Amino acid sequence: MNISRQLQRLALNEDLNFLLTNRVPRAALTRFMGWFSRIRHPWVRDASMAVWRAFTDLDLSEAKKTSFDSLHDCFVRELRPGLRPIDPRPGVLASPCDAIVGACGRIGSDPGAQVFQAKGFPYPLTDLLGNGARANAMIDTLRGGSYVTLRLTSSMYHRFHAPAALTLEHVTYHSGDTWNVNPIALKRIERLFCKNERAALHARLDDGTPLLLVPVAAILVASMRLRAADVALNAQYRGPHELPCSAGYDKGEEMGWFEHGSTILVFTPPGFALCDDIEAGHRIRMGEALLRRDPP
Missing domain, CATH: 2.70.70 (Glucose Permease (Domain IIA))
Structure with missing residues:
Protein backbone atom coordinates (compact mmCIF):
# COMPACT_ATOMS: atom_id res chain seq x y z
CA MET A 1 0.00 0.00 0.00
CA ASN A 2 1.44 3.43 -0.93
CA ILE A 3 2.00 6.21 1.59
CA SER A 4 -0.98 8.24 0.35
CA ARG A 5 -3.39 5.37 1.01
CA GLN A 6 -1.85 4.76 4.44
CA LEU A 7 -2.35 8.42 5.37
CA GLN A 8 -5.94 8.35 4.15
CA ARG A 9 -6.66 5.25 6.23
CA LEU A 10 -5.08 6.93 9.26
CA ALA A 11 -7.31 9.98 8.74
CA LEU A 12 -10.39 7.73 8.82
CA ASN A 13 -9.68 6.69 12.41
CA GLU A 14 -12.57 8.45 14.15
CA ASP A 15 -10.91 9.32 17.46
CA LEU A 16 -7.70 10.53 15.83
CA ASN A 17 -9.58 12.46 13.15
CA PHE A 18 -11.75 14.20 15.75
CA LEU A 19 -8.76 15.14 17.89
CA LEU A 20 -6.69 16.46 14.99
CA THR A 21 -9.50 18.48 13.40
CA ASN A 22 -11.39 19.75 16.45
CA ARG A 23 -9.30 19.63 19.66
CA VAL A 24 -6.98 22.27 18.25
CA PRO A 25 -7.13 26.10 18.29
CA ARG A 26 -9.71 26.12 15.48
CA ALA A 27 -10.08 29.85 14.94
CA ALA A 28 -6.32 30.51 14.96
CA LEU A 29 -5.65 27.59 12.65
CA THR A 30 -8.35 28.81 10.27
CA ARG A 31 -6.88 32.33 10.17
CA PHE A 32 -3.43 30.88 9.58
CA MET A 33 -4.73 28.72 6.73
CA GLY A 34 -6.40 31.73 5.15
CA TRP A 35 -3.03 33.50 5.10
CA PHE A 36 -0.85 30.51 4.24
CA SER A 37 -3.01 29.27 1.36
CA ARG A 38 -2.53 32.60 -0.45
CA ILE A 39 1.27 32.50 -0.47
CA ARG A 40 2.33 32.74 -4.11
CA HIS A 41 5.56 30.79 -4.10
CA PRO A 42 6.06 27.63 -6.16
CA TRP A 43 7.78 25.73 -3.34
CA VAL A 44 5.01 26.52 -0.85
CA ARG A 45 2.30 25.78 -3.42
CA ASP A 46 3.82 22.48 -4.55
CA ALA A 47 4.55 21.21 -1.05
CA SER A 48 1.07 22.16 0.17
CA MET A 49 -0.64 20.47 -2.74
CA ALA A 50 1.48 17.35 -2.25
CA VAL A 51 0.26 17.09 1.36
CA TRP A 52 -3.32 17.76 0.21
CA ARG A 53 -3.11 14.96 -2.36
CA ALA A 54 -1.69 12.59 0.27
CA PHE A 55 -4.85 12.86 2.39
CA THR A 56 -7.51 13.17 -0.32
CA ASP A 57 -8.43 12.00 -3.80
CA LEU A 58 -7.78 15.40 -5.36
CA ASP A 59 -8.59 15.37 -9.09
CA LEU A 60 -7.81 18.51 -11.09
CA SER A 61 -8.57 17.07 -14.52
CA GLU A 62 -11.83 19.08 -14.69
CA ALA A 63 -10.27 22.40 -13.70
CA LYS A 64 -10.48 25.31 -16.10
CA LYS A 65 -6.87 26.27 -15.32
CA THR A 66 -3.97 23.88 -15.75
CA SER A 67 -1.70 25.62 -13.23
CA PHE A 68 -2.33 27.51 -10.01
CA ASP A 69 -0.62 30.47 -8.36
CA SER A 70 -1.26 29.26 -4.80
CA LEU A 71 -3.08 26.67 -2.74
CA HIS A 72 -6.01 29.09 -2.43
CA ASP A 73 -6.12 29.48 -6.20
CA CYS A 74 -6.62 25.72 -6.45
CA PHE A 75 -9.27 25.65 -3.68
CA VAL A 76 -11.51 28.11 -5.53
CA ARG A 77 -10.87 26.73 -9.01
CA GLU A 78 -13.49 26.97 -11.73
CA LEU A 79 -14.45 24.03 -13.95
CA ARG A 80 -14.16 23.81 -17.68
CA PRO A 81 -17.46 24.84 -19.35
CA GLY A 82 -20.03 22.11 -19.99
CA LEU A 83 -18.87 19.65 -17.31
CA ARG A 84 -21.94 20.09 -15.10
CA PRO A 85 -25.14 19.84 -17.17
CA ILE A 86 -28.07 21.46 -15.37
CA ASP A 87 -31.30 19.45 -15.06
CA PRO A 88 -33.67 21.51 -17.27
CA ARG A 89 -36.99 20.36 -15.83
CA PRO A 90 -38.92 23.31 -14.37
CA GLY A 91 -40.28 21.30 -11.43
Whole structure:
Protein backbone atom coordinates (compact mmCIF):
# COMPACT_ATOMS: atom_id res chain seq x y z
CA MET A 1 0.00 0.00 0.00
CA ASN A 2 1.44 3.43 -0.93
CA ILE A 3 2.00 6.21 1.59
CA SER A 4 -0.98 8.24 0.35
CA ARG A 5 -3.39 5.37 1.01
CA GLN A 6 -1.85 4.76 4.44
CA LEU A 7 -2.35 8.42 5.37
CA GLN A 8 -5.94 8.35 4.15
CA ARG A 9 -6.66 5.25 6.23
CA LEU A 10 -5.08 6.93 9.26
CA ALA A 11 -7.31 9.98 8.74
CA LEU A 12 -10.39 7.73 8.82
CA ASN A 13 -9.68 6.69 12.41
CA GLU A 14 -12.57 8.45 14.15
CA ASP A 15 -10.91 9.32 17.46
CA LEU A 16 -7.70 10.53 15.83
CA ASN A 17 -9.58 12.46 13.15
CA PHE A 18 -11.75 14.20 15.75
CA LEU A 19 -8.76 15.14 17.89
CA LEU A 20 -6.69 16.46 14.99
CA THR A 21 -9.50 18.48 13.40
CA ASN A 22 -11.39 19.75 16.45
CA ARG A 23 -9.30 19.63 19.66
CA VAL A 24 -6.98 22.27 18.25
CA PRO A 25 -7.13 26.10 18.29
CA ARG A 26 -9.71 26.12 15.48
CA ALA A 27 -10.08 29.85 14.94
CA ALA A 28 -6.32 30.51 14.96
CA LEU A 29 -5.65 27.59 12.65
CA THR A 30 -8.35 28.81 10.27
CA ARG A 31 -6.88 32.33 10.17
CA PHE A 32 -3.43 30.88 9.58
CA MET A 33 -4.73 28.72 6.73
CA GLY A 34 -6.40 31.73 5.15
CA TRP A 35 -3.03 33.50 5.10
CA PHE A 36 -0.85 30.51 4.24
CA SER A 37 -3.01 29.27 1.36
CA ARG A 38 -2.53 32.60 -0.45
CA ILE A 39 1.27 32.50 -0.47
CA ARG A 40 2.33 32.74 -4.11
CA HIS A 41 5.56 30.79 -4.10
CA PRO A 42 6.06 27.63 -6.16
CA TRP A 43 7.78 25.73 -3.34
CA VAL A 44 5.01 26.52 -0.85
CA ARG A 45 2.30 25.78 -3.42
CA ASP A 46 3.82 22.48 -4.55
CA ALA A 47 4.55 21.21 -1.05
CA SER A 48 1.07 22.16 0.17
CA MET A 49 -0.64 20.47 -2.74
CA ALA A 50 1.48 17.35 -2.25
CA VAL A 51 0.26 17.09 1.36
CA TRP A 52 -3.32 17.76 0.21
CA ARG A 53 -3.11 14.96 -2.36
CA ALA A 54 -1.69 12.59 0.27
CA PHE A 55 -4.85 12.86 2.39
CA THR A 56 -7.51 13.17 -0.32
CA ASP A 57 -8.43 12.00 -3.80
CA LEU A 58 -7.78 15.40 -5.36
CA ASP A 59 -8.59 15.37 -9.09
CA LEU A 60 -7.81 18.51 -11.09
CA SER A 61 -8.57 17.07 -14.52
CA GLU A 62 -11.83 19.08 -14.69
CA ALA A 63 -10.27 22.40 -13.70
CA LYS A 64 -10.48 25.31 -16.10
CA LYS A 65 -6.87 26.27 -15.32
CA THR A 66 -3.97 23.88 -15.75
CA SER A 67 -1.70 25.62 -13.23
CA PHE A 68 -2.33 27.51 -10.01
CA ASP A 69 -0.62 30.47 -8.36
CA SER A 70 -1.26 29.26 -4.80
CA LEU A 71 -3.08 26.67 -2.74
CA HIS A 72 -6.01 29.09 -2.43
CA ASP A 73 -6.12 29.48 -6.20
CA CYS A 74 -6.62 25.72 -6.45
CA PHE A 75 -9.27 25.65 -3.68
CA VAL A 76 -11.51 28.11 -5.53
CA ARG A 77 -10.87 26.73 -9.01
CA GLU A 78 -13.49 26.97 -11.73
CA LEU A 79 -14.45 24.03 -13.95
CA ARG A 80 -14.16 23.81 -17.68
CA PRO A 81 -17.46 24.84 -19.35
CA GLY A 82 -20.03 22.11 -19.99
CA LEU A 83 -18.87 19.65 -17.31
CA ARG A 84 -21.94 20.09 -15.10
CA PRO A 85 -25.14 19.84 -17.17
CA ILE A 86 -28.07 21.46 -15.37
CA ASP A 87 -31.30 19.45 -15.06
CA PRO A 88 -33.67 21.51 -17.27
CA ARG A 89 -36.99 20.36 -15.83
CA PRO A 90 -38.92 23.31 -14.37
CA GLY A 91 -40.28 21.30 -11.43
CA VAL A 92 -36.81 20.15 -10.31
CA LEU A 93 -34.40 21.92 -7.99
CA ALA A 94 -30.85 21.08 -9.01
CA SER A 95 -28.05 20.48 -6.54
CA PRO A 96 -26.24 23.77 -5.93
CA CYS A 97 -22.86 22.03 -5.57
CA ASP A 98 -20.83 18.87 -5.86
CA ALA A 99 -21.41 17.06 -2.58
CA ILE A 100 -22.09 13.98 -0.52
CA VAL A 101 -25.67 13.93 0.76
CA GLY A 102 -25.91 13.88 4.55
CA ALA A 103 -29.03 13.97 6.70
CA CYS A 104 -32.18 14.75 4.73
CA GLY A 105 -35.95 14.41 4.99
CA ARG A 106 -38.92 16.35 6.30
CA ILE A 107 -38.71 19.49 8.41
CA GLY A 108 -40.57 19.11 11.68
CA SER A 109 -43.93 20.80 12.21
CA ASP A 110 -43.02 21.57 15.84
CA PRO A 111 -42.44 25.18 16.97
CA GLY A 112 -38.68 24.86 16.51
CA ALA A 113 -39.00 23.18 13.07
CA GLN A 114 -36.65 20.32 13.97
CA VAL A 115 -34.29 18.72 11.48
CA PHE A 116 -31.23 16.46 11.90
CA GLN A 117 -27.49 16.90 11.38
CA ALA A 118 -26.97 13.14 11.92
CA LYS A 119 -29.00 10.23 13.28
CA GLY A 120 -29.93 11.03 16.87
CA PHE A 121 -28.63 14.60 16.65
CA PRO A 122 -31.51 17.00 15.97
CA TYR A 123 -31.36 20.77 15.83
CA PRO A 124 -34.13 23.38 15.54
CA LEU A 125 -34.21 25.92 12.75
CA THR A 126 -34.82 28.52 15.43
CA ASP A 127 -31.23 27.92 16.62
CA LEU A 128 -29.83 27.88 13.09
CA LEU A 129 -31.51 31.09 11.91
CA GLY A 130 -32.03 33.08 15.12
CA ASN A 131 -35.14 34.87 16.34
CA GLY A 132 -35.43 37.87 14.05
CA ALA A 133 -38.66 38.69 12.25
CA ARG A 134 -37.29 37.53 8.88
CA ALA A 135 -36.01 34.26 10.36
CA ASN A 136 -39.29 33.57 12.15
CA ALA A 137 -41.29 34.21 8.99
CA MET A 138 -39.07 31.81 7.03
CA ILE A 139 -39.36 29.12 9.72
CA ASP A 140 -43.17 29.41 9.65
CA THR A 141 -43.03 28.89 5.89
CA LEU A 142 -40.67 25.91 6.05
CA ARG A 143 -42.44 23.77 8.67
CA GLY A 144 -43.40 20.44 7.13
CA GLY A 145 -41.18 21.06 4.11
CA SER A 146 -38.01 19.26 3.04
CA TYR A 147 -34.32 19.65 3.80
CA VAL A 148 -31.06 18.25 2.44
CA THR A 149 -27.55 18.47 3.90
CA LEU A 150 -24.84 18.69 1.23
CA ARG A 151 -21.26 18.14 2.42
CA LEU A 152 -18.37 19.31 0.28
CA THR A 153 -15.10 17.50 0.96
CA SER A 154 -11.85 19.44 0.76
CA SER A 155 -10.94 17.99 -2.64
CA MET A 156 -14.27 18.84 -4.32
CA TYR A 157 -15.23 21.77 -6.52
CA HIS A 158 -16.04 24.53 -4.01
CA ARG A 159 -18.36 26.85 -5.90
CA PHE A 160 -22.13 26.81 -5.45
CA HIS A 161 -24.89 27.69 -7.89
CA ALA A 162 -28.57 28.57 -8.05
CA PRO A 163 -30.73 25.39 -7.87
CA ALA A 164 -33.42 27.13 -9.95
CA ALA A 165 -34.14 30.53 -11.44
CA LEU A 166 -34.44 32.71 -8.35
CA THR A 167 -33.88 36.07 -6.71
CA LEU A 168 -31.62 36.33 -3.68
CA GLU A 169 -33.46 38.84 -1.47
CA HIS A 170 -31.50 38.92 1.78
CA VAL A 171 -28.39 37.50 3.45
CA THR A 172 -28.03 37.13 7.22
CA TYR A 173 -24.49 36.38 8.36
CA HIS A 174 -24.02 34.54 11.68
CA SER A 175 -20.51 34.64 13.12
CA GLY A 176 -19.49 31.59 15.10
CA ASP A 177 -17.08 28.73 15.62
CA THR A 178 -15.24 26.62 13.04
CA TRP A 179 -15.87 23.02 14.07
CA ASN A 180 -15.15 20.41 11.44
CA VAL A 181 -18.40 19.43 9.69
CA ASN A 182 -17.44 15.89 8.71
CA PRO A 183 -19.65 12.94 9.81
CA ILE A 184 -17.35 12.17 12.74
CA ALA A 185 -17.92 15.61 14.29
CA LEU A 186 -21.63 15.62 13.42
CA LYS A 187 -22.07 12.48 15.54
CA ARG A 188 -20.33 14.07 18.55
CA ILE A 189 -21.11 17.80 18.66
CA GLU A 190 -24.75 18.69 19.25
CA ARG A 191 -26.27 21.46 17.11
CA LEU A 192 -22.97 21.88 15.30
CA PHE A 193 -24.39 23.80 12.33
CA CYS A 194 -25.98 26.25 14.77
CA LYS A 195 -22.56 26.97 16.33
CA ASN A 196 -20.46 27.48 13.21
CA GLU A 197 -20.10 30.52 10.98
CA ARG A 198 -22.89 30.50 8.40
CA ALA A 199 -24.89 32.68 6.05
CA ALA A 200 -28.65 32.34 5.60
CA LEU A 201 -29.53 33.09 1.97
CA HIS A 202 -33.20 34.03 1.72
CA ALA A 203 -34.30 33.52 -1.87
CA ARG A 204 -37.50 33.33 -3.87
CA LEU A 205 -38.17 31.25 -6.97
CA ASP A 206 -39.64 32.87 -10.05
CA ASP A 207 -43.15 31.76 -9.03
CA GLY A 208 -42.76 33.36 -5.59
CA THR A 209 -41.93 30.17 -3.64
CA PRO A 210 -39.46 30.85 -0.79
CA LEU A 211 -36.18 28.91 -0.71
CA LEU A 212 -33.48 28.94 1.94
CA LEU A 213 -29.82 28.03 1.40
CA VAL A 214 -27.41 28.06 4.34
CA PRO A 215 -23.70 27.72 3.54
CA VAL A 216 -21.90 26.66 6.74
CA ALA A 217 -18.18 27.29 7.21
CA ALA A 218 -15.80 24.93 9.00
CA ILE A 219 -12.24 24.61 10.23
CA LEU A 220 -9.69 25.83 7.64
CA VAL A 221 -12.43 27.65 5.69
CA ALA A 222 -10.94 31.11 5.42
CA SER A 223 -14.22 32.65 4.23
CA MET A 224 -17.37 32.40 2.15
CA ARG A 225 -17.80 34.68 -0.82
CA LEU A 226 -21.09 35.66 -2.43
CA ARG A 227 -21.47 37.26 -5.85
CA ALA A 228 -24.25 39.46 -4.44
CA ALA A 229 -22.12 40.79 -1.54
CA ASP A 230 -18.63 41.96 -2.41
CA VAL A 231 -17.17 41.09 1.01
CA ALA A 232 -15.46 38.09 2.56
CA LEU A 233 -17.77 36.63 5.20
CA ASN A 234 -15.45 35.25 7.87
CA ALA A 235 -14.37 35.66 11.49
CA GLN A 236 -12.64 38.95 10.65
CA TYR A 237 -15.77 40.44 9.06
CA ARG A 238 -16.96 43.48 11.04
CA GLY A 239 -19.65 44.79 8.71
CA PRO A 240 -23.45 44.56 9.04
CA HIS A 241 -24.80 41.05 9.57
CA GLU A 242 -28.02 41.87 7.71
CA LEU A 243 -27.31 42.33 4.00
CA PRO A 244 -30.36 43.26 1.90
CA CYS A 245 -29.94 42.51 -1.78
CA SER A 246 -31.90 41.82 -4.93
CA ALA A 247 -29.80 39.59 -7.17
CA GLY A 248 -31.40 37.48 -9.87
CA TYR A 249 -29.87 34.17 -10.99
CA ASP A 250 -30.66 31.74 -13.75
CA LYS A 251 -30.76 28.05 -12.90
CA GLY A 252 -27.18 26.84 -12.52
CA GLU A 253 -25.65 30.32 -12.35
CA GLU A 254 -22.84 30.72 -9.85
CA MET A 255 -23.85 32.34 -6.54
CA GLY A 256 -20.58 32.12 -4.60
CA TRP A 257 -17.88 29.85 -3.24
CA PHE A 258 -16.20 28.46 -0.15
CA GLU A 259 -12.49 28.97 0.27
CA HIS A 260 -12.19 25.30 1.30
CA GLY A 261 -14.70 22.45 1.70
CA SER A 262 -17.78 22.75 3.89
CA THR A 263 -21.58 22.27 3.87
CA ILE A 264 -24.68 23.73 2.26
CA LEU A 265 -28.09 23.20 3.86
CA VAL A 266 -31.09 23.40 1.50
CA PHE A 267 -34.60 24.03 2.86
CA THR A 268 -37.89 24.15 0.96
CA PRO A 269 -41.47 24.73 2.09
CA PRO A 270 -44.12 21.98 1.75
CA GLY A 271 -44.74 21.04 -1.86
CA PHE A 272 -41.29 19.60 -2.58
CA ALA A 273 -39.93 16.08 -2.06
CA LEU A 274 -36.49 14.50 -2.34
CA CYS A 275 -35.75 12.94 -5.70
CA ASP A 276 -35.85 9.14 -5.65
CA ASP A 277 -32.10 8.47 -5.35
CA ILE A 278 -31.36 11.19 -2.77
CA GLU A 279 -30.35 9.59 0.53
CA ALA A 280 -27.49 9.84 3.00
CA GLY A 281 -24.19 8.85 1.40
CA HIS A 282 -25.29 9.56 -2.18
CA ARG A 283 -22.72 11.50 -4.23
CA ILE A 284 -24.23 14.24 -6.32
CA ARG A 285 -22.86 16.77 -8.75
CA MET A 286 -23.88 20.35 -9.20
CA GLY A 287 -26.82 20.53 -11.61
CA GLU A 288 -28.20 17.05 -10.94
CA ALA A 289 -31.78 16.65 -9.67
CA LEU A 290 -32.03 17.14 -5.91
CA LEU A 291 -35.66 17.98 -5.07
CA ARG A 292 -38.87 17.96 -7.13
CA ARG A 293 -42.25 19.50 -6.77
CA ASP A 294 -44.91 17.17 -5.46
CA PRO A 295 -47.44 16.30 -8.14
CA PRO A 296 -50.68 18.29 -7.75
